[in-house]
Amino acid sequence: MPRQPSKPPRGAVDEARPASANYHANALARGLALLELIAAQGKPLTLSEFSDGTALPKSTLVRLVAVLTELDYLVRVDDRPSYRLGHKVQGLATAYLATLDLSTAASPHLLPVAEQTGQTANLGMIDGDQVLHACVAEPDRPLRFTTATGARDHLYCTGLGKLLLAQLDSELVAACLPVQPWPAFTESTHTTLEPLHRELLAIAGRGYALDDNERSAGLRCVAVPVPVRGETGESFAAISVSGPTGEFAPAQQQAYVARLRQAAADLAADPEVAAALRLAQRSLRPPGRAE
Known part of the structure; x- marks a missing residue:
């Protein structure tokens, strides 16, 4: 049986208007609420549904619909009549996306992580066969x-890379990796697929990844997923902290993981960050080995 469109939820739009709104500002707020309602429903709406x-x-x-039309x-x-969004909305959306910058949007969330942990915070995404550092925040200390x-x-x-690989199907993981054996950067680096x-x-x-002196001797990193989902349900971004090995004892690692999970949830809940992440993902190469 085909799924029936959901009925618009009943709610008093005037309850959400700005407290300082005068008559004209209130009319503007009501008009914007109509546009938001259509966007949320994803289908044309009648006056009764409005x-x-x-x-x-x-x-x-x-009166409001007449002006917006x-x-x-x-x-x-x-002829019911019902209404859908017009092309002017697309123009606003395009202009909004054009001004989005992922690093600018994410920095307010990463900077407190770097300050509170004393480690370098990093937001990463897969770009083909690499991990892209989409936003970096460093602590104010000489050794970092x-x-x-x-x-x-x-x-x-x-x-970051291993956390993001763990979100993918095994066939896609293999496509993201070099020909075996892989270059070993330290004695701890995995060089084949099985381990x-x-x-x-x-x-x-x-739910978290650890780089234990694998990329660079003397450096550890912990990473967690950012719960913004791709079309197939995977998390396509991750956040991490990296720093000296001696500052990543097991208890400290768990404290870092807890702070990262809080930051990851805050990033996903920020609509500008979520929109910028999805926009950035569309501009990156899909997971897979570079030709």
Whole structure:
């Protein structure tokens, strides 16, 4: 049986208007609420459905819809009448996306992590067969891990990379990796798929990844997923902290993981960060080995 469209939730739109709104500002807030209601429902709405969703009287809705239609923010689509979003909304959305910058949006969430842990915080995403450092925040201390926003690194030997690989199907994991054996950067680096595969299963089970002197001797890193989901349900971004091995004892690692999980939840709950992450993902190479 086909799924029926959900009925707009009834709620008083005036309850959410700004406290300082005068008559004209209140009309603007009501008009914007109509646009938000259509966007949330994902289908054309009638005046009755607008009334159900906003608790506004139909006489008020007729005036608001008339203005929005005249300005091309709404388009009438049938004789009931019902209305969908107009092309002016697309123009606003395009302009909004054009001004989004992931590093700028994510920095307010990463900076407190770096300050509170004393370690370098990093937001990463897969770009083909590499991990992209999409945003970096370094602590204010002389001894710290240093990298830069926009830098790239290997997937198989970094905390961010292994966390992101653990989100993928095993066939796709193999496609992201170099020809075996892989370059060994330290004595701890995995150089073949079998031990890495076992570790990825462990990462998926416990929910965080550890780079234990694998990319650089004397450096440890812990990473957790950012719960913004891709089309197939995987987390396609991760957040980490990196620093001197001696400052990542087991108890300290767990404290870092707890702080990272809080930051990851805050990143996912920030609508600008979530939109910027999805926009960035579309601009990156899908997971897979570079040709």
